[in-house]
Amino acid sequence: MRKKMGAALVGLAVAGTTVLATGSASSHGYTDSPISRQKLCANRTVTGCGSIQWEPQSVEGPKGFPARGPADGTICAGGNGRFSQLDDPRGGAWPATRVGAGQNYTFRWQFTARHRTTDFRYFITRDGWNPAQPLTRAALESQPFLTVPYGGQQPPATLSHSGTLPGKSGRHLILAVWTVHDTGNAFYACSDVQF
Template sequence: MRNKIASLLLGLGLAGGAFLATTGSAQGHGYTDSPVSRQQLCGNGTVRGCGQIQWEPPSVEGPKGFPARGPADGHICSGGIGRFSELDDPRGGNWPAATLVAGESHTFVWRITARHATTDFRYYITRDGYDPTKPLTRADLDPQPFLTVPFGGRLPGSTVSHSGTLPQKSGRHLILGVWTVADTGNAFYACSDVRF
């Protein structure tokens, strides 16, 4: 009888652990809502066939230190997280793209579901000649962010908005938003497909 009870409790413990692993025991953290990110497009059902990211759009958390460190080339949009690899798939260059106007001010918006002390928010954009049919690499991006918003270790609210001037670009591009956490070794990554 004791063995049966022990087996039952062990089974329940394993089932509970499996449930937490599949539902994301990390409660999510944040993603860009403007311009709309790939994970947001998956989370709101605009894009189908997204795998697990559709249930965890705020969870694209990878090593910080981009571009010197961080996710490997080809795995930047997923933050290097294998279960979110659908975000790295360029889908033949057919991700829905937000329309932006080059040289104008844009308000960038992050939705934050778990607040972290923050170093900064940085925005990178693809170089002229970027091929949207291939996975994103560092070589595809201008080497310096076009906008950096220092946060000085403060906690963000549930929504973070800041404005910046968009670079002079034309055609299809990708904006990489990086939210760098101050008190862990990680950052959050969000890829937004855009058209100027």
């Protein structure tokens, strides 16, 4: 009986280790240019963030945005209730990165664990959106303003790519989506910007 129990425990440990090694736990990242809400929390620039301050790289949710993915109102947290502070618009008072309409901008991702990647997509809010409300699909332009295909490759620890910002004015929110190639998930990062 002891041998059977011991073998069962070893089997469970091996299975658990395999799941951790191959599942979404092996992939994590966030944007720091423009600075994302989770990075503002990790830097302690913004307080009252809960556990995201220790895990800015962990905003992971279902991929397929905008057709699938996190529910409206939970997009900035990737649908993850543990990080719901990221969905709180704070009355539109999140610190914002200054950018220019039509500017060629360099977006930068930091990866604490790299994973094969399908693409990176960047969405921006529509003119007239309400920054005091949680982010919804209706608040975003229907198509990304920038898509960077990555062909299933594994990114380096830091990845930068450039794209032209849309012709906007005033306060907006950029949603960056990193689509993982070989899992059902993506990583989400919301960055407040001021044109």
